Amino acid sequence: MPIMIRQCKTKAGYEALPVDKDTGKWDQERRLDFKAIARSLGTEGYEVLDAGPLLVVKRSDISESTIYPTGRLMIKTDDEAKAKATAERIYKSLGLEP
Numbered sequence: 001m002p003i004m005i006r007q008c009k010t011k012a013g014y015e016a017l018p019v020d021k022d023t024g025k026w027d028q029e030r031r032l033d034f035k036a037i038a039r040s041l042g043t044e045g046y047e048v049l050d051a052g053p054l055l056v057v058k059r060s061d062i063s064e065s066t067i068y069p070t071g072r073l074m075i076k077t078d079d080e081a082k083a084k085a086t087a088e089r090i091y092k093s094l095g096l097e098p
Contacts, residue, residue, distance in 0.1 A: 003091065005084050008074060013063075014083035016073040018096045030070050037067070037094060044093050062086040071096060 004017045004026065017026040034055055038048045041057055049056040055067040063077040063086045073090060075083040 003084070003087050005080060005087060007080075013074055013076045013078070014080060014087075016075060016083065016087035016091075018071045018091060026070075026072070028070050032067070032069055032071055032094070034067075034069070041093055046093070057090065062089055065090060067094075 002019050002021055002024070004019050006015055006017075007013075008015050018030075019026050034050070038050060038055060041048050041055075045059055047058040049058075051066075053069065056064065057067060058064045063075050063082055065076070065086055066074040067090070068074075071091075071094070073087055075086050077083050077086070
């Protein structure tokens with residue numbers, strides 16, 4: 001699944017969106033199973049904070065990121081390459097590999 005990376009509107013980080021390879025569009029109707037994701041990410045060494053409708057994840061090799069139910073990520077970094085690498089690692093862990 002391809003990833004669209006773009007600077008966040010507030011310029012405080014980057015946003016990553018998993019897009020459909022055929023349409024190039026983000027599936028805003030997708031809903032991730034946060035309980036399963038939190039367990040899975042925990043076993044992969046991520047620190048996971050369940051913040052209600054969001055998950056905040058940290059790990060030494062990625063930028064702190066917020067996961068939304070649709071698969072959208074908000075990544076705290078001002079480095080686009082680091083944002084892309086972070087998104088790829090998280091999406092791989094979520095089974096949404098690019």
